[in-house]
Amino acid sequence: MTETKQQESPKTHRAVRWHPPSYDVRVEDVPFPKVEHPDDAIVKIALAGLCGSDLHIYRGHDVITKVHTSGHEFVGEVVALGSNFLAVGGEQAASNGRPVLYSTLKVGDRVVSPFTVSCGECRPCRQGFSSRCARSLLFGSPALEGGQAQYVRVPYAGGTLFRLDDIKPDLATESRLTTLADSSLLLLADILPTGYFAALQLLQHPKLLPLLGGNPYPHTTLALSNPVGEAATSKDLLSIALIGLGPVGICAVVSLLDLLWKNGISYYRIIAIDPHEQRRNLIKAIYNKILDANPTLNQKSTFEAVDIETAKQRGFSADNAGFDGVIEAVGNTSAISLAFDLVRPFGVITSVGVHQDQPLPMPGRALYGKNVSLDFGRCPVRSVFPLVLDLLVRRQDVFGEVGTETSLVDRIVGFDEAKVYYDLFDKGKCGKVLFDPWK
Ligand SMILES: NC(=O)c1ccc[n+]([C@@H]2O[C@H](COP(=O)([O-])OP(=O)(O)OC[C@H]3O[C@@H](n4cnc5c(N)ncnc54)[C@H](O)[C@@H]3O)[C@@H](O)[C@H]2O)c1
Ligand SMILES: [Zn+2]
Numbered sequence: 347m348t349e350t351k352q353q354e355s356p357k358t359h360r361a362v363r364w365h366p367p368s369y370d371v372r373v374e375d376v377p378f379p380k381v382e383h384p385d386d387a388i389v390k391i392a393l394a395g396l397c398g399s400d401l402h403i404y405r406g407h408d409v410i411t412k413v414h415t416s417g418h419e420f421v422g423e424v425v426a427l428g429s430n431f432l433a434v435g436g437e438q439a440a441s442n443g444r445p446v447l448y449s450t451l452k453v454g455d456r457v458v459s460p461f462t463v464s465c466g467e468c469r470p471c472r473q474g475f476s477s478r479c480a481r482s483l484l485f486g487s488p489a490l491e492g493g494q495a496q497y498v499r500v501p502y503a504g505g506t507l508f509r510l511d512d513i514k515p516d517l518a519t520e521s522r523l524t525t526l527a528d529s530s531l532l533l534l535a536d537i538l539p540t541g542y543f544a545a546l547q548l549l550q551h552p553k554l555l556p557l558l559g560g561n562p563y564p565h566t567t568l569a570l571s572n573p574v575g576e577a578a579t580s581k582d583l584l585s586i587a588l589i590g591l592g593p594v595g596i597c598a599v600v601s602l603l604d605l606l607w608k609n610g611i612s613y614y615r616i617i618a619i620d621p622h623e624q625r626r627n628l629i630k631a632i633y634n635k636i637l638d639a640n641p642t643l644n645q646k647s648t649f650e651a652v653d654i655e656t657a658k659q660r661g662f663s664a665d666n667a668g669f670d671g672v673i674e675a676v677g678n679t680s681a682i683s684l685a686f687d688l689v690r691p692f693g694v695i696t697s698v699g700v701h702q703d704q705p706l707p708m709p710g711r712a713l714y715g716k717n718v719s720l721d722f723g724r725c726p727v728r729s730v731f732p733l734v735l736d737l738l739v740r741r742q743d744v745f746g747e748v749g750t751e752t753s754l755v756d757r758i759v760g761f762d763e764a765k766v767y768y769d770l771f772d773k774g775k776c777g778k779v780l781f782d783p784w785k
């Protein structure tokens with residue numbers, strides 16, 4: 347369990363700490379993290395993200411009483427490894443089928459981490475459900491110190507981390523990847539995979555297949571035959587509502603459009619909903635920019651960014667009284683109620699918002715009455731990573747810049763401004779903010 351090959355180990359480092367009960371973050375000096383288990387890595391953080399999920403804790407929704415370091419999105423460099431890594435003498439790594447990073451990760455490697463720890467070895471991890479790893483821990487929670495710091499300890503690091511050097515050749519994007527900035531790579535830690543996950547879950551749902559494939563329900567992946575052989579074609583417009591245009595919602599819109607276009611689907615109607623005009627304007631600017639570069643994409647489709655009242659009118663004026671699919675990227679009762687109001691009978695709601703303890707506002711009878719499918723939960727970042735990296739590389743016009751009219755990342759600030767930017771982000775007055783812990 348010895349800590350070896352450590353490049354640096356000051357006694358303390360700076361971190362953004364959350365203090366209960368709410369709205370209180372402080373930048374403090376805290377003890378330098380140590381390797382506590384042979385599978386651990388210590389990462390020196392280059393950039394850390396501020397996320398809507400930090401806001402649930404910030405606002406006191408989570409009823410947490412322990413002071414802890416905030417943040418769960420980070421990119422950085424390995425500065426220390428536990429003794430199970432081959433690079434520091436671990437013998438079991440290479441031979442016993444453990445995740446490959448136990449054999450290859452070295453001090454000095456650049457890495458990005460999913461926002462939760464995933465071992466890569468348990469049953470959920472093996473099936474691709476890495477966000478529900480049996481050993482899962484959330485960075486920036488009472489159980490694990492967060493990434494809004496100069497250094498962080500990563501448990502089960504061989505299963506959890508991505509080594510940025512490793513992912514180039516697999517995707518044949520070597521030349522372009524070397525130009526990706528840390529501010530872009532950081533989006534892989536959470537919000538881009540989560541937006542992609544929301545879009546993928548929705549579009550792959552069997553209830554949407556009549557619109558995507560042209561044949562009516564039922565569709566099945568099981569080996570069944572249809573003795574009657576009826577097959578009508580459906581060319582109805584695919585209608586989708588997306589609720590919440592924070593950074594996650596924006597990633598969901600871009601992912602959704604990418605999946606539709608890649609699959610040749612141009613007969614859609616999308617509305618994106620947020621009460622904040624600034625956030626609606628950003629998604630409009632992003633949509634227009636993407637279309638300007640690809641004018642043929644928009645032939646039979648419509649895209650609107652609207653407030654909540656307008657969304658309700660649009661939903662109920664549709665001929666089938668609602669949207670085929672609704673993505674909810676907010677995480678409060680009013681947003682999930684709106685999703686239920688907007689979805690059509692036999693429709694699908696995909697929720698990636700982090701909901702709190704309140705019961706869902708839809709009674710069982712109402713759910714029955716709409717034949718609705720509800721899909722919730724945490725993104726398995728580790729599992730969707732390759733698909734998302736490919737999108738990140740192709741959409742550098744949105745995900746590669748900082749502080750432009752169409753960039754997802756609004757600004758990069760030092761920890762001295764953490765308090766101010768928590769407040770501004772909480773009020774929806776700025777977009778995605780990254781912290782440079784060394785600024
Ligand atoms: N499932 C996952 O794995 C996962 C990962 C990351 C984030 N999240 C969650 O996703 C959600 C969004 O994250 P974010 O970083 O974009 O947060 P954010 O707080 O920046 O964005 C939320 C947006 O929703 C809008 N909003 C609030 N109430 C609304 C309503 N009733 N109707 C429409 N819009 C409404 C707000 O104006 C805001 O723009 C959060 O709940 C976050 O915790 C989930
Ligand atoms: Zn996040």
Ligand SMILES: [Zn+2]
Pocket residue numbers: 464465466467468469470471472478479480481
């Ligand atoms: Zn696991």
